[in-house]
Amino acid sequence: MLSIRDRSSIVLWLLTGCFLIFTMVVVGGITRLTGSGLSITKWDVVTGTVPPMNEADWQHEFELYKQTPQYQHINAHFELADFKGIYWWEYIHRLLGRLIGLVFVVPFLWFVIRRKIQGTLLLNCLLLFLLGGLQGFLGWYMVASGLVDEPSVSHFRLALHLCTAFITFCFTFWFAMDLINTEKVRPAGWQGKLVSMAKVVLVITFIQIIFGAFVAGLKAGLIYNTWPLMGDKFIPDSVYYAIDTMGWHGLIDNMSGVQFVHRNLAYLVFFGVLFQAFFMWKNHRNGQVPLLPGQQHAIWAVTVFVVLQFVLGVFTLLHKVPLTLGVIHQAGALLLLGSQVYLLHRLTHVSIQEQSANQ
Helix, strand or coil: CCCHHHHHHHHHHHHHHHHHHHHHHHHHHHHHHCCCCCCCCCCCCCHHHCCCCCHHHHHHHHHHHHCCHHHHHCCCCCCHHHHHHHHHHHHHHHHHHHHHHHHHHHHHHHHHHCCCCCHHHHHHHHHHHHHHHHHHHHHHHHHHCCCCCCCCCCHHHHHHHHHHHHHHHHHHHHHHHHCCCEEECCCCHHHHHHHHHHHHHHHHHHHHHHHHHHHHHHCHHHCCCCCCCECCECCCHHHHHHHHHHHHHHHCCCHHHHHHHHHHHHHHHHHHHHHHHHHHHHHHHCCCCCCCHHHHHHHHHHHHHHHHHHHHHHHHHHCCCCHHHHHHHHHHHHHHHHHHHHHHHHHHEEEHHHHHHHC
16 A cells, blocks of 8 residues: 555656656757758667767768758758757657656656655556657657658658657656545436536547648648638548549648648537536536535636637637747647546545545
8 A cells, every 4th residue: 555655656656657748749849840850860779879979070960861751852952050949849859758758767667766666657658658758769760750751740740749649748747646545436317427428528529630630641631721711612632632532541631621620620529528518617607516626626627728728729720830839839739638647537436535524
C-alpha cells in the first residue's frame, strides 16, 4: 500500500512528464511551421546531444542538409546563418525528447529500487515507456520520409507522430489522476449516458486532431482562407474533383479534401461539447444525482477550451496560419483533448474527499 507521500511523489513525476510532453508539442509546432524538421539529417541518440561546436562542425551539418530535397527544391538560397536558424529549433525539439526520456527513466528506476512501483502500477509504467519509445521512433520515421525524394514529410507519418504524443500525454495524465486518492465508480442512469456521450466526444475530438495533422502536413491551411464558406461555396468544386479522381482518398490525401473534413469535424466537436454540457447541467438542475465539484470544473474546462479552440481555428485559417496562431492552435488541441480526458475520468472516478462530502 502506497503512502500519501509516495503517491504524491509519483503523481508529481507523472505530471512533470505531462508538462514536458506539452512543451514538446509546442516546440514541435514551431519546428513544423518554421520548416526546421528536416534540418538535422541524422539520428544519433547519444552523440546528437551535442550541437555543432565550431565553424567546421556547422559547415559539415550544412553540407549534409544541402543533400536534402528541402534544400534543393525550397531553400537553395540559404546561407549558413539561415541554416543555423532552422537547425536550432529541430535541435531543441530533439533535446526535449531526450530530456523527457531521462525524466521518465531515472525516477522510475528510483521508485522500482525502493519498491514503490509494483503490480499494475509497474505495468502502466512499462506501457508508458513503450509509448515513449514508439514516439521517438515515429519522429525519425516521419523525418526520414522528407530526406529522400520529397521536400516535406509524409502527412500520414506526421499524424502518427503527433497523435502518439497526444496519446502518451493523455495516458500519463489519466495514470496520474488514478493515483490522486480516487475510487472507480460505475455511473448509472443519466450519468451513465453522459459517460457514453463523453467517450463519443473524445473519439470525435481525436479524429479531428488526426485531420488537423493532415492539414498541417499538406499545408492545406494555406488555401480557402475564408470562413464560413470555402471560397464562395460550402463544398467547393475542388473537393468534388478530388473525390471523383481519388475516391475516398480525396478526403485524406488532398488539400481541399482534408480542409473540408477538418472544418466540418470542428462543428461536430464544438456542438458535441456544448450538448454534453447542456445535458449535464439540465439533469443536474432537475434535482437528479448532483454534480460533484470535480465534475463541474471538468465540464467548464472542456466548454471553455472548445470555444477558444474553435475561434483560434477560424483566425488561424483567415490569417493563413501565422506562426503564433498555428502553434497556439496546436497546443489548444492538446488542452481540449486533455480536458475531455479529465472530464471522463471525473465521471468514472470519485475522490475520497468528494465522496465523504456528498454523504
